[in-house]
Amino acid sequence: MDLNSFSNYEVGAFYDEMFSSDRRVRDWYKDFCQEIENMSRDELQSKQHAAERSLHSMGITFNVYSEGEGVERIMPIDIIPRIIMRQEWDEVARGLVQRVEALNLFIDDIYHDQKILKDGIIPESVITSSKGFLKQCMGVNPPKGIWCHITGTDLIRDDNGDFLVLEDNLRCPSGVSYVLENREILKKAFPNIFEKIGVQHVSDYPTRLLEMLQFICDKPDPQVVVLTPGIYNSAYFEHSYLAQQMGVSLVESSDLVVRDGTVQMRTTKGYELVDVIYRRIDDTFMDPKAFNPESLIGVPGIFDVFKNNKVAIANAPGTGVADDKVVYAYVPRIIKYYLDQDPAIPNVRTYLCGEDADRKYVLENIEELVVKEANEAGGYGMLIGPKSTKEECEEFRKRIKNNPRNYIAQPTISLSRVPTLVGEGFEGRHVDLRPYILYGDGVKVIPGGLTRVALRKGSLVVNSSQGGGSKDTWVLY
Amino acid sequence: MLSRVANSIYWMNRYIERAENHARFIGVTFNLILDMPKHEKAQWEPMLYASGDYDTFKSFYPQSNRSNILRFMSFDERNPNAILSCVHKARENARSIREIISKEMWEHINQFYHSCKEASRREKWKIDDWQDFFNQVKMDSQLYYGIVDSTFTRNEGYQFSRLGRYLERADKTSRFVDVKYFILLPDVHEVGSNLDVLQWSAVLKSVSAFNMYRQAYLTINPAQIVEYLMLDRYFPRSLFYCLKEVEEAIIQITGHQNKQHPAVRIIGKLRSEMEYNDINDIFKIGLHESLDIFQQKLNKVGNVIHESYFALKPEPETEEQEMEQ
Known part of the structure; x- marks a missing residue:
């Protein structure tokens, strides 16, 4: 019987989550590693296959936009988890709470007095030119002053093992359903390991989410709904999953209508009042009257109802301004400005192509940089210099010159790696981490989050739309 | 319950029922053909007349041979009533209400779809492969109902699922009985002959009614078979039984008090009409004609259900308001 072994595992010149650079198993992986090495290869393989099968039969799929005909895929799971020790996690969580609190104050300021602009911390043009800035939101007071109720911040580790913030996702971050399902799958695969080492649970996320959504409405027992663009949306599975786990209605915009200054939904017994909407559609598509008149998926008049505080919306429309990748570069200053603290988790060094010196540097060094569009997400509209051809680099140089405000660049960071099952053995694959932060009665971070893994050898792109998979993330007690 | 959700539950069940009945349709035809004397030409087309898909079929296939018809009825996604199309639509509906139905329901429909899809990719089909496939579809549908x-x-959702299932089944059973109308006997004198009886037995078997019928009647007699499939009060695929179920579901949805509700009224009328119908009346009008009339009335019931529960329109004053703004 062949046992699993890490003896041939190549740690490589990266920060490895399981092994130190001198190939010693990190303390918090020791028990896990031992259990795996006591297990036969066949057993581990069959656990991996069982995991894949259960994803299929559960129908946990996402749709790929670019491939037409509504292709459904599962996001592959790798059963070797990413393990984080408690002290380190507590630091990360502290940093995330700090960041979300500061960003919420920032958004509220931007839509009211704009003190941060008047004090010259951020140039006004950065805000006015941001696609995420919605002037319709000026003067809006969302319930309890909360704008970003659900945030999914993307973190990475550099070569030294330090966590850095890569992106703030404050519009409608997806992926939390994988966190919950991956955990269920791993509990089935490694029950004895869970029992032995103790992992902080994540299963109460839907309950906490519902509590938060109820918190932002003053009525007792409010009617909460999840608003989805429909079954062809790439994250549809998650929308329906969360609605089901919370026991609330999943609605499409055609189910909603504005009547008598309120939002109501069409039921088999007539209209019913809606108090809180967890929206999973882009804010500018919510209301064709207020924003995008082309939108076919919106509810006409809903924004006015929101402005009059007759319905609560999470996340509030307008939070996208803090999601802009140029604004991102200012977040350390935003934290300092509102909280008078230094950021607990630093940013990745970011060059703003809208600024002359930075642009010059980017154009000269594009081969070594990662270039991103300011408003894109999901791995679309980006260039990874070291992995690109001359033509691709040239194309991005042109794009930057045509619209400098729309581009930022960052040094290529070799994300940390975690051993991953490849064929019969283990190989290192790059990962990032997306923790989920809820802002209701206080700011709370779900222990762990979604570890996305670039399954292609050498790849740094972890997005599910670009061949990425996921791993369960264990925060130890 | 959201109108859209009710609508999806209703259609999910109609489509599963439809898929099952189409598998049964093909089953009855197989049965008939295998029982035919050797020199008789295999009659595949009656199935298409009865299911109402003949015109669609002819627009895609020049020849009504077995392989074309089986492909068309099973996997041709240009045919909205093909088994694969039905299961696909059932799954799309299920997908849009996953949070409403049980996990097992979703997982089963999902697996059902994937196995039909996989079958559709297969190139070579022997006659027993087909039979296995139609059996599997039947089993998967029945497993679904068990789940x-x-x-x-x-709850209300359950009642909409019951509504969809029995409305569809009523329509399909009426078509099963009708298949026999389209199947030609070699000679008029054969009416009531062995062959005729053989054909009627095949119809019974296709709706799993043979054993149950035997308990109620001793002889295989066409008039009694029709009576059984249309008017029997206890057989779960008879027209009357299906109507009772539809009526019960509508009453559960609307509430017992609401006698004036259009859906309650229309189904009540149709059910009582069937209840006091005599088999001789049916034959007096003509079996095929009676079935035709029944199917039309059933369609009306479907329309009223749609208007009453799914198609909630904004009231006129709301529309005016919108125009003013």
């Missing part, structure tokens, strides 16, 4: 029965709370 619904044991996992789905008896």
Whole structure:
């Protein structure tokens, strides 16, 4: 019987989550590693296959936009988890709470007095030119002053093992359903390991989410709904999953209508009042009257109802301004400005192509940089210099010159790696981490989050739309 | 319950029922053909007349041979009533209400779809492969009902699922009985002959009614078979039984008090008409004609259900308001 072994595992010149650079198993992986090495290869393989099968039969799929005909895929799971020790996690969580609190104050300021602009911390043009800035939101007071109720911040580790913030996702971050399902799958695969080492649970996320959504409405027992663009949306599975786990209605915009200054939904017994909407559609598509008149998926008049505080919306429309990748570069200053603290988790060094010196540097060094569009997400509209051809680099140089405000660049960071099952053995694959932060009665971070893994050898792109998979993330007690 | 959700539950069940009945349709035809004397030409087309898909078929296929018809009825996604199309639509509906139905219901429909899809990719089909496939479809549909029965709370959603299932089944059973009308006997004198009886037995078998019928009647007699499939009060695929179920579901949805509700009224009328119908009346009008009339009335019931529960329109004053703004 062949046992699993890490003896041939190549740690490589990266920060490895399981092994130190001198190939010693990190303390918090020791028990896990031992259990795996006591297990036969066949057993581990069959656990991996069982995991894949259960994803299929559960129908946990996402749709790929670019491939037409509504292709459904599962996001592959790798059963070797990413393990984080408690002290380190507590630091990360502290940093995330700090960041979300500061960003919420920032958004509220931007839509009211704009003190941060008047004090010259951020140039006004950065805000006015941001696609995420919605002037319709000026003067809006969302319930309890909360704008970003659900945030999914993307973190990475550099070569030294330090966590850095890569992106703030404050519009409608997806992926939390994988966190919950991956955990269920791993509990089935490694029950004895869970029992032995103790992992902080994540299963109460839907309950906490519902509590938060109820918190932002003053009525007792409010009617909460999840608003989805429909079954062809790439994250549809998650929308329906969360609605089901919370026991609330999943609605499409055609189910909603504005009547008598309120939002109501069409039921088999007539209209019913809606108090809180967890929206999973882009804010500018919510209301064709207020924003995008082309939108076919919106509810006409809903924004006015929101402005009059007759319905609560999470996340509030307008939070996208803090999601802009140029604004991102200012977040350390935003934290300092509102909280008078230094950021607990630093940013990745970011060059703003809208600024002359930075642009010059980017154009000269594009081969070594990662270039991103300011408003894109999901791995679309980006260039990874070291992995690109001359033509691709040239194309991005042109794009930057045509619209400098729309581009930022960052040094290529070799994300940390975690051993991953490849064929019969283990190989290192790059990962990032997306923790989920809820802002209701206080700011709370779900222990762990979604570890996305670039399954292609050498790849740094972890997005599910670009061949990425996921791993369960264990925060130890 | 959201109108859209009710609509999806209703259609999910109609489509599963439709898929099952189409598998049964093909089953009855197989049965008939295998029982035919050797020199008789295999009659595949009657199935298409009865299911109402003949015109669609002819627009895509020049020849009504077995392989074309079986492909068309099973996997041709240009045919909205093909088994694969039905299961696909059932799954799309299920997908849009996953949070409403039980996990087992979703997982089963999902697996059902994937196995039909996989079958559709297969190139070579022997006659027993087809039979296995149609059996599998039947089993998967029945397993689905078993899962619904044991996992789905008896709430409004359940009633919509019952509504969809029995409305569809009523329509399909009426078409099964009708298949026989389209199947030609070699000679008029054969009416009531062995061959005729053989054909009627095949119809019974296709709706799994043979054993149950035997308990109620001793002889295989066409008039009694028709009576059984249309008017029997206890057989779960008879027209009358299906109408009773539809009526019960509508009453559960609307409430017992609401006698004036259009859906309650229309189904009540149709059910009582069937209840006091005599088999001789049916034959007086003509079996095929009676079935035709029945199917039309059933369609009306479907329309009223749609208007009453799914198609909630904004009231006129709301529309005016919108125009003013």
